[in-house]
Amino acid sequence: xxxxxxxxxxxxxxxxxxxxxxxxxxxxxxxxxxxxxxxxxxxxxxxxxxxxxxxxxxxxxxxxxxxxxxxxxxxxxxxxxxxxxxxxxxxxxxxxxxxxxxxxxxxxxxxxxxxxxxxxxxxxxxxxxxxxxxxxxxxxxxxxxxxxxxxxxxxxxxxxxxxxxxxxxxxxxxxxxxxxxxxxxxxxxxxxxxxxxxxxxxxxxxxxxxxxxxxxxxxxxxxxxxxxxxxxxxxxxxxxxxxxxxxxxxxxxxxxxxxxxxxxxxxxxxxxxxx
Amino acid sequence: xxxxxxxxxxxxxxxxxxxxxxxxxxxxxxxxxxxxxxxxxxxxxxxxxxxxxxxxxxxxxxxxxxxxxxxxxxx
Numbered sequence: 001x002x003x004x005x006x007x008x009x010x011x012x013x014x015x016x017x018x019x020x021x022x023x024x025x026x027x028x029x030x031x032x033x034x035x036x037x038x039x040x041x042x043x044x045x046x047x048x049x050x051x052x053x054x055x056x057x058x059x060x061x062x063x064x065x066x067x068x069x070x071x072x073x074x075x076x077x078x079x080x081x082x083x084x085x086x087x088x089x090x091x092x093x094x095x096x097x098x099x100x101x102x103x104x105x106x107x108x109x110x111x112x113x114x115x116x117x118x119x120x121x122x123x124x125x126x127x128x129x130x131x132x133x134x135x136x137x138x139x140x141x142x143x144x145x146x147x148x149x150x151x152x153x154x155x156x157x158x159x160x161x162x163x164x165x166x167x168x169x170x171x172x173x174x175x176x177x178x179x180x181x182x183x184x185x186x187x188x189x190x191x192x193x194x195x196x197x198x199x200x201x202x203x204x205x206x207x208x209x210x211x212x213x214x215x216x217x218x219x220x221x222x223x224x225x226x227x228x229x230x231x232x233x234x235x236x237x238x239x240x241x242x243x244x245x246x247x248x249x250x251x252x253x254x255x256x257x258x259x260x261x262x263x264x265x266x267x268x269x270x271x272x273x274x275x
Numbered sequence: 276x277x278x279x280x281x282x283x284x285x286x287x288x289x290x291x292x293x294x295x296x297x298x299x300x301x302x303x304x305x306x307x308x309x310x311x312x313x314x315x316x317x318x319x320x321x322x323x324x325x326x327x328x329x330x331x332x333x334x335x336x337x338x339x340x341x342x343x344x345x346x347x348x349x350x
Binding site: 080189192193195259 | 323326327329330331333334337338340341344348
């Protein structure tokens with residue numbers, strides 16, 4: 001019987017080029033316009049999202065299932081997040097938050113559901129959000145949009161966000177430093193949370209898959225090793241349970257990303273006063 | 276001690292950060308259940324907060340896991 005393949009859970013995160021595109025230099029930067037598996041996944045995700053909302057955006061009073069699904073997604077952002085946290089002033093920001101939610105949700109989901117793996121030795125769609133570059137882009141975009149919005153809306157007075165009243169000059173200065181550190185670490189935690197969840201989930205899934213294959217190969221080598229079919233079956237059951245968990249985590253991480261973005265936005269929109 | 280052995284030991288030790296995440300999650304859900312049994316009608320309205328708190332606490336455990344993977348596979 002053949003040797004079991006080496007256990008390598010990190011191979012699924014490699015970026016591979018599918019189609020070589022032109023490479024051009026602008027100033028000191030190199031732009032490589034190839035289609036990689038990451039780019040292909042994002043294109044598939046965008047297409048799925050646009051098609052879903054085009055097909056389900058109806059105005060029936062008695063909705064069909066697609067319309068219920070689309071309206072439920074919108075209600076998560078509007079009714080559960082923005083209106084309770086920010087209030088009526090937050091309505092102009094719902095398009096961005098809803099787009100962010102749907103993007104993260106679809107990309108997370110595609111890694112679990114739509115993983116077309118190992119066709120001709122390549123993985124053509126893979127979990128886009130398990131790349132730190134992608135999650136860091138989304139996090140930095142969200143954070144700096146909110147930060148700059150604060151200055152646009154409130155001018156330099158926005159910097160009083162870091163001042164904690166009632167501590168005197170020296171205590172206040174120390175608190176300003178601490179507040180600034182905890183404020184500017186926000187894009188880092190936003191990026192790392194989504195990245196860690198997605199990468200961790202897929203590493204564990206790949207690891208249990210390796211166990212099934214490895215233990216199965218061991219079981220087929222005959223003799224007492226046939227007992228190894230039991231842990232192989234248990235590992236398979238774990239994969240089923242973990243895939244269910246990954247589906248929940250896909251929705252939950254999208255929800256948490258947008259919930260935190262809403263909370264950060266609330267500090268800017270309702271700056272200085274309550275709701 | 277060679278670097279490979281130290282890496283493996285370090286990766287194992289790094290996962291002990293998940294102890295805190297486990298304790299935090301248990302405290303969170305326990306308190307939610309306790310309050311939900313006292314006041315069932317208000318329980319459903321706080322479920323989004325429950326999931327938000329769960330994800331934020333889980334993040335800390337994940338940071339420990341990511342550091343462990345970093346030590347194993349990147350260094």
